[in-house]
Amino acid sequence: MLSSVNYKDENIKTIFIHIVAVILLFSPQVNAINVISNITAETTTLSVTQLRRIYSMRQVHWQNGIPIVVYVLASKNPLHQQFCREQLRLFPYQLDRIWHKLTFSGYGVAPIEVATESELIHAVKSTKGAIGYVENSLEVKDVNIIKIDD
Template sequence: MNIKFAVAGFALWACSAFATEVVTHPAVAMDQLTVTQLRAIYSMRQQNWPDGTTIRVFVLSAKNPIHQSFAKEKLQMFPYQLDRIWQKITYSGLGSAPVVLASEQQMREVVANTEGAIGYIENSDELSKLKVIHVTQ
């Protein structure tokens, strides 16, 4: 019986271990996005914020657990689906893939210092230079 509780507890911990927050540059004039809007941004279909500012999309490596959690939790997609979308856009000449950053710390710095930027980080108390965007259905 204790093993069942341990397994259930571990499963809950694993799901929340890499809970992600969508973050933007502080000047972005949005407080929330729907899943559909977020997908449009990350599939590179939405190029501008409502005020006309160019959206700069940043991601972590496809193998990064935070990226995997973001894709599944926020976009409700698998990471390989995002990769296919970006490859199609790039190889067809219709656009370019998002900028891939090396670490979560680099994500924090780049998004905080790039106008129009959007990215994601692991849920954290240290969000002073970033704006958290709430994702709704």
């Protein structure tokens, strides 16, 4: 009796492992994210804390005094959600709440939302002091790629 229970447990484990393997095989691949800035920002490295301060609109100027212009994708965009979780270590709804609070209180403005990554790249390239994020698989030129330190 005992051996038949172990046999069933082993079968269940094997089936479970195969199901997980198939799910992972067919799930969309998640790419890493590059944080990019306009070349006028003159910044190549930010800490997670600094990046979070920028995206929560608490840091509004670069070290060289140029105003920061923040660009984002829509909150429902998978890349935006990944950026919030992995880079900012926040949930997207937490960031939305911060922006709404600033906007409705009159103490600040929300970031500028763009529809696509190509629009975001163009906006960052052409806006002095701009910052944004893209999949690292995209070829970006004429912008700073900012390294994020833990």
